[in-house]
Amino acid sequence: MNGLSLTILIIFGVLLVGTILLQPGTKGGGLGASFGGGGANSAFGAQGATPFLSKATYWLAAAFLGTTLIIEVLVVRSNRSVLDKTADQPAVQTPAAPASAPAAPQPAAPQAPAPAKK
Numbered sequence: 001m002n003g004l005s006l007t008i009l010i011i012f013g014v015l016l017v018g019t020i021l022l023q024p025g026t027k028g029g030g031l032g033a034s035f036g037g038g039g040a041n042s043a044f045g046a047q048g049a050t051p052f053l054s055k056a057t058y059w060l061a062a063a064f065l066g067t068t069l070i071i072e073v074l075v076v077r078s079n080r081s082v083l084d085k086t087a088d089q090p091a092v093q094t095p096a097a098p099a100s101a102p103a104a105p106q107p108a109a110p111q112a113p114a115p116a117k118k
Contacts, residue, residue, distance in 0.1 A: 016060040
């Protein structure tokens, strides 16, 4: 179920970005002008595609928000967390240095006195 909902979320996201980029800016430019958005002979009439793109943006934004909420409900119902991903993986442990005190220098062993020569 998560794969399907994530796929739908990505599709809505790409469509939302596309509709936002096609809308004319304050000066009437943008990507919409390259598709005949401002001409009187365009497919959407003299006003261009502005009303259609505005409504499409609202609906796609609502669908995007709704999909994200559905994904969140699915995650909460399965009692998972973002932190569970790191908890499932075993931690890599490096061997630590021995925690013993440094060895004190050993005193030199007393040497036996050399026999005296006569």
